[in-house]
Amino acid sequence: MKTFAPLGFIDRLENAGGLDPLAGAVRDAVNKIVKPQWLRDVLHGVPLGHPLHPLMVQVPLGAWTSAAVLDALPGTGKASTALVALGLVTAGPSALAGYVDFSELHEQQQRVAVIHSSANLVAVGLYTGSLLQRLTGSPGRGKALGLLGLTVVMAGGWLGGHLAFRQAVGANHAEDVPHRIPAGWHSLAPFSELTTGKMERRLLGTVPLLVLRTQANEILVLADTCSHLSGPLSEGKQQTISGEQCVVCPWHESAFSLRSGEVVHGPATSPQPKFLTRVVDGQVEVCLPGAG
Ligand code: FES
Known part of the structure; x- marks a missing residue:
């Protein structure tokens, strides 16, 4: 079966460098406005363990779709007006979550995302017009603007699907690690080769690991591929955050506990796979619970 023709357009969108000034301006504005x-x-979505934006958009999308259904039924004017208003009220916080995610994406992802958000802003404009028409005694125009808004927001949602499933925005980029490592203990490196206090990248088969020999001669090991967008954690920096010894990703500054792999600060929302370690006859061995 051939690929749906508009996908070629989105592939070109990913490489449209002309969108970079707009994407950069939006990113800078978001970073200025949302600082804490x-x-x-x-x-x-760090407390949730996955991105918040896809969850929040269910409310405006559901409200506006329901309003379109009610618009086709007699005597439902008040209910559909209330649903259009609910969609508008909840679109703001949903968009804010999306913009914060947007501010920490790769360029190709930001180019698609900026068109995704532009489509949704147009939809918000159409629904605002729809609400005003409904409240000022022109329900026919309100319904027409609502249908137009729903069409545009669906197109924006399609781009959102491309971002999530083709460009893996919001996905866990370390999910494959337990599937690529056999169960049990594996020899990793001679203990004497590891420099105290220095994060190193070592390969277990084809899987890159971050290895740290602490001042107390403990060996801490995490998957090296950042769960946010695959950054190399071993090239990041060590930092103590709220008493927790962390590694900070060099790409978008997600912070993970070196002891547990848990996310301390986003944009990552998924933890890093954390390996058990032991030293046998001078050799560091690692085991990933749940691997294989
Ligand atoms: S790749 Fe984005 S924070 Fe690590």
Whole structure:
């Protein structure tokens, strides 16, 4: 079966460098407006363990779709007006979560995302007009503008699907690690080769690992591929955050606990696979619970 023709257009969109100034301006504005780290973490979805934006958009999309169904039925004017208003009220926070995610994406993803968000802004404009028409005694025009808004927001949602499933925005980029490593203990490196206090990248088969020999001669090992967008954690920096020894990703500054792999700060929302370690006859061995 041939690929749906418009996908070729989106592939070209990913490489449209002309969108970069607009994407850059939006990114800078978001970073200026949403500064507190705790707020960014909440909007990314760190407490949820996955991105918040796809969850939040269900409310305006559901409200506007329901309003379109009610518009086709007699005597439902008040209910559909209330649903259009609900969609508008909840679109703002949903968009804010999306914009915070947007501010920490690769360029190709930002180019698609900026068109995704532009489509949704047009839809919000159409629904605002729809609401005003309904409230000022022109329900026919309100319904027409609502249908137009729904069409545009669906097109925006299609681009959102491309971002999530083709460009893997919001996905866990370390999910494959337990499937690529056999169960049990594996020899990794001679203990004496590891430099105290220095994060190193070592390969277990084809899987890159971050290895740290601490001042207390403990060996801490995480998957090296950042769960956010595959950044090399071993090239990041060590930092103590709220008493937790962390590694900070060099690409978008997600922070993970070196002891547990848990996310301390986003944009990542999925933890890093954390390996058990032991030293046998001078050789560091690692085991990933749940691997194989
Ligand atoms: S790749 Fe984005 S924070 Fe690591």
